[in-house]
Amino acid sequence: MRNRVLVLLLATCLVMGVFATGKGEAPKTRLIYMTAGDVNMLALGQNVLGPGFQEKFPNVIVTTIHTGPGNAGSQMILEKLQAEQAAGKKTGDVDVAMVHEIFMNWALQKDLLLSYAKQAETWKYVTSPFAKMSLGVNIEGYGIPMFHSQTALAYNPDQVKNPPKSYAELKEWVKQNPGKFGYNGIKGGASGVSFVMGWVYAATGKYQKYAITGPFDKAEVASWEPAFKELKEFNKNVVITAGNVGTLDGLNRGEIWMGPVWVDMFFTFMNEGKLNPKTRMIVPDPGMPGQPMYFVIPKNAPNPELARKFIEYVTSPAVQARDIVIKFNWYPGIDGSFLKGAIPQETYDKIYRDVTPQDLSKKGLSFPLADYYSAVLESYEKWAQ
Amino acid sequence: MLLMYAWPFIASVARSFVDQDGRFGFGNYAKTGQLYLKDLAFTFSVTLFNTVAAAAGAILLAVYFRLRQNAVSRLMASLLKLPIFIPFVVVAQMMNSFLAPHGLLNTALAQIGLIDLERPLQLFNFAGLSFGFSWKQIPFALLIIHGGFQMIDNSYIEAARSAGASLAKVVWRILIPMNKSSILVAVVLVYSSIVGTFTLPYMLIGGKVPTTITVDIAHRVGYFRDFGVANALGVCSYVLVLVTAAYYLRTKLREAR
Numbered sequence: 001m002r003n004r005v006l007v008l009l010l011a012t013c014l015v016m017g018v019f020a021t022g023k024g025e026a027p028k029t030r031l032i033y034m035t036a037g038d039v040n041m042l043a044l045g046q047n048v049l050g051p052g053f054q055e056k057f058p059n060v061i062v063t064t065i066h067t068g069p070g071n072a073g074s075q076m077i078l079e080k081l082q083a084e085q086a087a088g089k090k091t092g093d094v095d096v097a098m099v100h101e102i103f104m105n106w107a108l109q110k111d112l113l114l115s116y117a118k119q120a121e122t123w124k125y126v127t128s129p130f131a132k133m134s135l136g137v138n139i140e141g142y143g144i145p146m147f148h149s150q151t152a153l154a155y156n157p158d159q160v161k162n163p164p165k166s167y168a169e170l171k172e173w174v175k176q177n178p179g180k181f182g183y184n185g186i187k188g189g190a191s192g193v194s195f196v197m198g199w200v201y202a203a204t205g206k207y208q209k210y211a212i213t214g215p216f217d218k219a220e221v222a223s224w225e226p227a228f229k230e231l232k233e234f235n236k237n238v239v240i241t242a243g244n245v246g247t248l249d250g251l252n253r254g255e256i257w258m259g260p261v262w263v264d265m266f267f268t269f270m271n272e273g274k275l276n277p278k279t280r281m282i283v284p285d286p287g288m289p290g291q292p293m294y295f296v297i298p299k300n301a302p303n304p305e306l307a308r309k310f311i312e313y314v315t316s317p318a319v320q321a322r323d324i325v326i327k328f329n330w331y332p333g334i335d336g337s338f339l340k341g342a343i344p345q346e347t348y349d350k351i352y353r354d355v356t357p358q359d360l361s362k363k364g365l366s367f368p369l370a371d372y373y374s375a376v377l378e379s380y381e382k383w384a385q
Numbered sequence: 386m387l388l389m390y391a392w393p394f395i396a397s398v399a400r401s402f403v404d405q406d407g408r409f410g411f412g413n414y415a416k417t418g419q420l421y422l423k424d425l426a427f428t429f430s431v432t433l434f435n436t437v438a439a440a441a442g443a444i445l446l447a448v449y450f451r452l453r454q455n456a457v458s459r460l461m462a463s464l465l466k467l468p469i470f471i472p473f474v475v476v477a478q479m480m481n482s483f484l485a486p487h488g489l490l491n492t493a494l495a496q497i498g499l500i501d502l503e504r505p506l507q508l509f510n511f512a513g514l515s516f517g518f519s520w521k522q523i524p525f526a527l528l529i530i531h532g533g534f535q536m537i538d539n540s541y542i543e544a545a546r547s548a549g550a551s552l553a554k555v556v557w558r559i560l561i562p563m564n565k566s567s568i569l570v571a572v573v574l575v576y577s578s579i580v581g582t583f584t585l586p587y588m589l590i591g592g593k594v595p596t597t598i599t600v601d602i603a604h605r606v607g608y609f610r611d612f613g614v615a616n617a618l619g620v621c622s623y624v625l626v627l628v629t630a631a632y633y634l635r636t637k638l639r640e641a642r
Binding site for chain 1: 481482486588590591
């Protein structure tokens with residue numbers, strides 16, 4: 001009996017296999033899309049962008065390959081491209097890649113990328129400063145941001161009538177409301193890291209040097225000690241939450257009244273009913289970091305033309321509105337004003353109510369250059385713990 | 386075996402002496418000492434406390450199940466098998482919402498008037514972590530220790546009883562000594578699994594100070610790609626485990642003699 005079932009199963013597989021391959025159409029072009037990031041990036045490629053593009057270009061199959069979250073995921077893409085370069089492969093395997101900021105610096109140093117962006121039809125929609133500079137390196141022409149994610153302070157307006165408008169005001173607020181501000185330290189997720197970066201920008205006033213112009217100057221690090229000592233004092237009156245999600249959960253359960261969050265997670269939680277709908281956000285002065293992720297085309301891409309078409313598709317206002325903003329709750333990679341007609345006014349007002357486009361351009365800061373970035377985290381461990 | 390187990394182990398020890406510029410030396414250990422001494426001490430105390438707690442809890446329950454075999458004890462014994470099959474990440478998420486300041490536990494206690502929800506029990510710390518570990522590890526130790534108790538023939542217990550031994554004496558002088566080897570196995574396994582657990586501490590006290598070294602290792606790798614210090618921390622955890630391994634081996638050798 002069991003054998004018969006097995007045979008039947010095998011036969012079904014075989015028949016399906018024959019049908020799947022034997023349709024006898026013209027051979028399809030395979031577009032390899034390699035993406036870093038969390039599993040939501042895989043879902044986006046596999047379930048949303050790939051099928052959407054295939055509908056417009058029926059002769060193409062988009063294959064999404066996922067390398068993993070964080071800079072480590074981007075590093076895997078870099079290693080792949082570098083290996084192909086070292087092996088002298090004229091035509092590589094990857095058509096399009098989706099990468100973090102730091103990747104741009106690595107890849108441009110090794111001359112791995114195609115300058116495609118300015119030829120793209122959708123380049124005219126791109127106004128973000130992140131498309132010109134990434135962690136202090138000029139990347140103009142090599143990447144188009146697919147989305148932008150930003151951190152902000154979320155708060156419950158029932159308890160917080162006048163949210164602090166700057167880091168300085170926040171310090172005062174925490175003194176008056178001990179135990180009501182929560183963040184996840186630096187080991188529990190990037191919203192806490194972002195909060196600490198903002199702290200350093202606020203304390204030193206050297207955002208330009210640390211995040212835009214550089215260069216890395218070891219002497220700067222020693223000058224941070226008072227700022228971190230102050231953060232240590234600050235930490236005595238705050239709750240360290242269990243991760244990015246921990247901060248949102250704490251807000252929702254009323255354990256804390258305020259804390260730094262990723263804006264996209266904030267809206268996702270809100271849409272899923274996991275966050276008190278009254279919760280609002282504010283970006284304190286001088287600002288908090290956010291980050292885009294970029295589309296790049298490797299120099300040795302097998303189908304560079306098609307790759308550009310794919311990027312044009314995803315960075316078109318319609319797809320940016322429907323998939324990036326409405327479905328995944330990110331800020332668009334292109335200028336938000338081009339989306340106005342494409343998304344319901346209600347959604348538009350929602351995502352730009354607390355963090356306005358002006359806020360984003362003025363207070364949506366970058367993370368610091370890689371060396372400063374590491375130095376900040378290590379200083380935190382040295383002085384603020 | 387050499388390739389799959391010995392080589393990674395040796396490589397990890399070797400790389401703990403190579404710093405990020407590729408130089409050989411004790412730099413990684415210096416940094417570990419400078420930044421993570423507190424975390425090492427914390428990890429050690431969490432591990433030690435919870436091993437003792439798990440062993441004590443498991444012995445008590447196992448004794449109960451051994452001496453009282455009825456419907457209640459059988460039901461309890463089978464329920465206590467559940468946690469063994471639940472992965473740590475699920476336990477962590479469960480503890481996360483159970484122990485939170487406004488989580489299930491605190492809300493329930495507030496409902497019956499034991500605590501004030503404005504000042505809830507703070508359990509995302511040593512206490513909560515220990516609760517989570519006990520929840521997961523007592524049943525595991527119980528499985529091993531209870532099995533050992535089952536092997537002890539009733540006649541020993543009856544003989545002691547008829548000679549007038551109290552219950553405590555039966556446990557202390559008969560059951561535990563006769564079951565020493567399985568208790569030892571349970572202790573060693575629980576101890577080394579606690580040292581190496583990442584998810585539970587990460588999800589409960591990830592960003593706090595102090596935290597466990599597994600969280601630090603993930604931090605060094607995730608944010609700095611600094612495998613040197615990560616390996617140095619790893620070596621420290623091997624040393625922590627070595628303590629029990631050595632004890633276990635010594636006892637085994639003594640038994641063999």
